[in-house]
Amino acid sequence: MTTPTTEALTGTPSAPQPAGTADPGAPRVPHTTDAWRAVAAATGAADRAAAEAGVRLAYRAAGLAEPRRVLWAESPLAAVRQLRRADGYGRSVFEEVRTRPWAAERARAAAELGPVGYAALWAATGGRLWEPTRALADRIRAGIVEELDDEAAVRLLLLDAVLGQHDAPWLAALAGRGPALDGLAEVARHAGWWWPYEEAVVICERPVELHRDEAGRLDRGDGPALAFPDGFALYAWRGMPVPQDFLAGLSDLTPDRIRAEENAELRRVMLEFYGYDRYLADSGAEPVHRDETGVLWRIALDGDEDVVMVEVVNSTAEPDGTFNTYWLRVPPTTRTAREGVAWTFGVTAQEYEPVRQT
Template identity: 35%
Template sequence: MRASSPIETLSADQTAMLGRYRARWTAIRRSTEAADRDAAEEGVRLAYRAVGLEPPAHLIWCDGPVTLLREARRPSRADGPHVGSFIVGQLRRQTLAQIRSRIGRGLHAWIERQVNPVDPLVASAVDAVMQETTTESVSLLDQFRRSEPVSLTLALRALFSWREASAIGQQDLTWLGPCEYARNVLGLRDETAALSGLLQVAANAGWLQPHRQTCWLAERPALLRGDGQDRLHDAAGPALRYPDGWSVWAWKGVEVPTWIIMQPERITLAAIDEETNVQRRRCMIEIMTPRRYIALGGAARIAEDETGVLWRRIWPGTDAWAAVEVVNATPEVDGTHRHFFLQVPATMRTAREAVAWTYGLRPSAYAGLVART
């Protein structure tokens, strides 16, 4: 029997459906609805059967991934080995190989980007959850609560060791989106038939940790909030909270201690100087506001010209912060002119260079623009 020619182009209707699937899987990644436990459990059974395994004898629900981590941290012999590499890894490899045999490589890659783009908000949330990953001694979150810096090396080690033999979250299954699109819109039902269980789990639960005889599942977050740039953020409370009570406070994608959000009056020049984490230090200055930080003497005047004033603060080591102060040319109702403080790279040498940077221009190009206007 002659093989079908690979699909190389989409019709107008098929192209239009990409947006619908993108929206659907964005909603799945960000869902805060309570899990449909019956549907999720049926999906787990289907996923096990799809790789030739008997469904687990025990399905245990937890109210969040942190509770799940604690409950399933040391599975017993009766729970059996971790089987995520089969019901997720194996199914993914086999299905994608079949789909790619039917869709041109370039088109398939484009479909994946359209339906399952990088989602900064969810990535931030996942990173936050990963910080609760425990080792034999001290958890990353414990280090954070003691205001100790968490190194990238340690974070990556914990991340990868955790992912190899632990829970799989709703954000880890969004690769299913392009597969569902191929199934329902392009008609590749046989090629994607084995994914029906995982599709059901992704749409109805938050996390799962599958073992041979026991599968732990967890609820979705009860709260997930971000800013206009899709970063985990809330200026008045936790940006991420699970039903088990575990919460994360974040400012523009950076996890911060609770007090920075809930008690901003505690942010002082001394507190900022004592903070060793560069990103959190930036957050503290933003919450205090650059205007007040400079007014309190936090930064020194470096340069001034007709465009504004450049301010800078240098800490021992390699860290520095800078902002350019500019004046709004349009007067307020009372005749005064508002001053704005724009954070800029600390490498800026003049106010003109800093202001030009905020427009994405070189100083010479910005000078020409100002001269023409």
């Protein structure tokens, strides 16, 4: 067996790596759903030796000869750039390495567990990780397409990527049930995305930074929400992609600057950052309705739906005797404060009859 060589994407070869340490007969490492959640969000340097061993195991499990060359990229963007000018890699073996093993394991699990049992398995494992992990992978793909010119060719290359750590939802559900996915799981635990070809494989480093909000969306107001070692970075505010220079101006926002922003989505980010209550106070807004439940405010925005808020006061005093004020975002069709408060409880204004307001 020929031991593959490992090289950086600069083309500089490194010392040959030892033969794979992952063995089909070795005990598989069980991973809980929480552990796979940590894999999906992992940052920091890849364990290159462990990832390469996983790649070799995945090739062997697919009945393929191990790749002769292993190349490392500092980000998925760097990998795609390299692959656009690659020569001598042979054809993609994505189908053999990833698609067929996944399909076989899904079919086997479904046959063993039945439709109801398989649905329960997914709900308890991969289903808990799916939405934030898929959104993150989609955002990385979009960022790569934005950076590169040849969109069609880039999209085709992205279809051949094994997602490594971002395959965590499927691995949470299916890995460890048999040996077929052991190689894919090993790479996922130790590296990012990777591209398998007949003669070579390109493996990516993991991000060095990842910042998300409580809903799992990319979110950071003072820097990149996601960043890789080579500087490829994505900027976002509560899941909304924003330009890098946009964040720098958030600290100097004024109501006039917010109103002047022509991009409705960016203006919405500005309002969230500035604070709706602060914007209402600083812009001299007047309430549109007032009743015993609270005060209704409306912010009219050009080219966008109105922002409507209900101002309510907590009827229970704080320990210091003060009463907290809260601002509730309600649908733009709301006409009265009562209707807005009722909407937050999922009832109509006529149905809203609180015994005691808190």
